[in-house]
Amino acid sequence: MTYYELPIKEDVPSTVNGLLREWLVHGKIEAVIAMQETPSGKSAFPAMVSDPDKLNTNVFAPILPVSIGTMVSKMTRVRGSTSPIAVVLRSCELRSLVELVKLKQADLNNVFIIGVDCPGTFLINTFSSYPGKGNPTEAVLNDEAEGYLRSACLNCKDPVVESADMVIGIFGADLKKNLILDVKTDNGNSLIKGMDLKVLKDDGKRKKAVDDIRKVKDGNREIFLKEKEEIKGADKLLEFFETCVNCHNCMKACPVCYCKECLFDSSVFDLEANKYMAKAKAKGAFKAPTDSLLFHITKFNHMILSCVECGLCEQACPSNIPLMDIITGIAENAQKEFGYTPGTDPEAPLPMVVYREEEFQDVGE
Amino acid sequence: MPDFEPSVVAFLCNWCSYAGADLAGTSRLKYPPNVRSIRVMCSGRVDPVFVLDALKEGIDGILVAGCHPGDCHYQSGNYKTNRKIKLIKKLLDELGIESDRVRFEYISASEGQKFADTVTEFVFRLKELGPNPLKEECQ
Ligand code: SF4
Ligand code: SF4
Numbered sequence: 001m002t003y004y005e006l007p008i009k010e011d012v013p014s015t016v017n018g019l020l021r022e023w024l025v026h027g028k029i030e031a032v033i034a035m036q037e038t039p040s041g042k043s044a045f046p047a048m049v050s051d052p053d054k055l056n057t058n059v060f061a062p063i064l065p066v067s068i069g070t071m072v073s074k075m076t077r078v079r080g081s082t083s084p085i086a087v088v089l090r091s092c093e094l095r096s097l098v099e100l101v102k103l104k105q106a107d108l109n110n111v112f113i114i115g116v117d118c119p120g121t122f123l124i125n126t127f128s129s130y131p132g133k134g135n136p137t138e139a140v141l142n143d144e145a146e147g148y149l150r151s152a153c154l155n156c157k158d159p160v161v162e163s164a165d166m167v168i169g170i171f172g173a174d175l176k177k178n179l180i181l182d183v184k185t186d187n188g189n190s191l192i193k194g195m196d197l198k199v200l201k202d203d204g205k206r207k208k209a210v211d212d213i214r215k216v217k218d219g220n221r222e223i224f225l226k227e228k229e230e231i232k233g234a235d236k237l238l239e240f241f242e243t244c245v246n247c248h249n250c251m252k253a254c255p256v257c258y259c260k261e262c263l264f265d266s267s268v269f270d271l272e273a274n275k276y277m278a279k280a281k282a283k284g285a286f287k288a289p290t291d292s293l294l295f296h297i298t299k300f301n302h303m304i305l306s307c308v309e310c311g312l313c314e315q316a317c318p319s320n321i322p323l324m325d326i327i328t329g330i331a332e333n334a335q336k337e338f339g340y341t342p343g344t345d346p347e348a349p350l351p352m353v354v355y356r357e358e359e360f361q362d363v364g365e
Numbered sequence: 366m367p368d369f370e371p372s373v374v375a376f377l378c379n380w381c382s383y384a385g386a387d388l389a390g391t392s393r394l395k396y397p398p399n400v401r402s403i404r405v406m407c408s409g410r411v412d413p414v415f416v417l418d419a420l421k422e423g424i425d426g427i428l429v430a431g432c433h434p435g436d437c438h439y440q441s442g443n444y445k446t447n448r449k450i451k452l453i454k455k456l457l458d459e460l461g462i463e464s465d466r467v468r469f470e471y472i473s474a475s476e477g478q479k480f481a482d483t484v485t486e487f488v489f490r491l492k493e494l495g496p497n498p499l500k501e502e503c504q
């Protein structure tokens with residue numbers, strides 16, 4: 001691991017764009033997958049760019065319309081790439097990508113993983129009609145946008161990428177002068193080879209800045225979990241989901257919801273009329289076939305151990321159901337129970353595919 | 366609620382627990398009649414959604430029983446089910462729905478007595494818990 005200085009040219013986003021451009025121009029990679037701004041600047045979306053002249057990335061745009069983890073999965077799960085690609089992603093995106101690799105739904109062959117420090121993201125509409133001063137990317141880089149961050153970002157599990165080929169760092173950097181390139185692997189080294197970069201003496205500033213931001217998020221999280229503790233029990237759950245319109249957007253947006261075809265989009269729950277009649281008679285009344293509670297609990301059952309707390313489910317909900325209010329706690333506690341932290345160690349097996357012969361002897365009690 | 370009789374659905378592995386239940390019956394062992402048994406070819410066949418759906422429909426308790434460690438006819442169905450049930454129970458705890466309504470046991474073909482005891486204990490516990498709160502809800 002070595003830190004290098006990447007001098008800021010015009011501004012932060014264009015400096016990173018320039019770096020990616022250089023790799024493309026010099027043939028170190030054949031394409032980049034990164035957040036690219038729309039021409040109006042009102043949105044950004046993951047794009048795969050091979051023509052350096054079409055490169056218009058802004059990897060710090062505080063918006064996460066979809067996870068790049070999901071995109072890489074879509075693009076590599078049939079077969080991995082045979083030519084080199086650099087993928088630039090935030091911590092939660094990379095964590096979901098690691099889970100997708102374990103689920104055999106993504107292939108990282110020939111993929112350079114470039115992490116970026118994440119100062120957080122806004123809801124899509126907050127980004128596109130940013131109510132604050134100036135431009136949203138600058139605001140978030142200058143730490144002036146905390147009030148606009150999504151709840152998942154305020155409570156972010158970890159805004160810093162640990163394992164990648166390289167991390168583009170803003171924490172601990174003087175953004176008037178330079179960014180920090182934290183080069184972590186030989187692959188990372190091969191990307192910067194031949195570039196005229198100055199080694200940055202490690203004065204502990206970055207580590208301190210990273211520790212500080214982690215502390216802030218952990219603190220937020222603790223308060224958040226306390227506040228939401230009481231959403232428990234049948235009545236509260238039904239109330240929590242009462243505005244759910246069963247659109248399944250939360251499932252579609254979730255990077256780790258792994259079924260290729262959702263059971264709840266199939267016809268397994270479609271019964272003959274007489275069965276519904278029997279059900280109505282047994283219960284007195286039931287919510288007509290769209291049963292949201294079973295959908296949500298089953299969805300949790302599938303993805304909760306891999307949940308990276310990106311909050312994309314909540315962002316996708318047309319009814320503004322604050323899904324993270326319950327998911328954050330459940331994910332943390334369920335993962336703890338299985339001693340599993342999703343998205344960190346690519347070698348750690350998914351809890352539901354391994355077993356030990358002597359374990360959890362208490363399930364019967 | 367003194368006269369509350371809980372409803373129980375039991376998913377029983379064909380190779381062991383189902384035969385165990387049968388033995389309990391033919392040996393005329395006494396156990397509460399609250400159980401509806403569903404035979405599965407392995408406890409590993411029990412998808413968590415079966416358990417969750419039964420709970421949602423208002424069933425008071427769900428028992429899943431499979432072969433003892435080392436005895437599963439498909440090598441690891443029982444171990445994996447153990448983990449799956451563990452996760453369901455944790456999830457229910459987190460959601461504030463009594464996880465004691467779900468139970469997993471290893472019961473062999475010769476353990477008629479264990480089957481009867483398990484059901485007796487389970488029904489006793491379910492009586493303590495009272496009716497499944499989801500039963501009366503319009504959902
Ligand atoms: S959840 Fe964390 S890593 Fe993901 S966008 Fe928000 S702050 Fe960034
Ligand atoms: S459940 Fe929500 S927070 Fe968790 S990984 Fe899926 S989209 Fe992200």
Ligand code: SF4
Binds near residue numbers: 246250313316320321
């Ligand atoms: S996105 Fe919202 S409304 Fe749609 S299924 Fe999920 S919780 Fe329900």
Ligand code: FES
Binds near residue numbers: 381436
């Ligand atoms: S065959 Fe009985 S549990 Fe698998």
